[in-house]
Amino acid sequence: MTTAEQQKTGGGLFSKLVVVVLLAVAIGLYLQIVMMDGERQANRNPAPQVSVPIVESDAPAEPQQVPRPLPEDQQALIMRVFAPELGGATGAD
Numbered sequence: 001m002t003t004a005e006q007q008k009t010g011g012g013l014f015s016k017l018v019v020v021v022l023l024a025v026a027i028g029l030y031l032q033i034v035m036m037d038g039e040r041q042a043n044r045n046p047a048p049q050v051s052v053p054i055v056e057s058d059a060p061a062e063p064q065q066v067p068r069p070l071p072e073d074q075q076a077l078i079m080r081v082f083a084p085e086l087g088g089a090t091g092a093d
Contacts, residue, residue, distance in 0.1 A: 070078075079086060 069075075
């Protein structure tokens with residue numbers, strides 16, 4: 001009876017080593033990107049904050065102004081630009 005000898009190959013060890021190296025490279029690149037974003041945000045000037053004072057009162061609010069109609073020439077211009085089919089204007093001005 002012949003016994004089969006198992007041959008040990010380095011393929012399994014080599015593939016595991018390649019996976020570990022690729023994982024280390026991926027982690028290194030990820031950390032580099034994260035650190036670079038952190039530096040960009042630290043160097044960026046903060047946007048000015050606009051504050052609006054809120055006044056609470058029981059007094060009634062002032063009546064809002066009623067919008068007044070636009071002059072005829074402005075209405076005609078708006079109609080010519082945005083709705084020429086409604087204004088009846090021709091494009092040969």
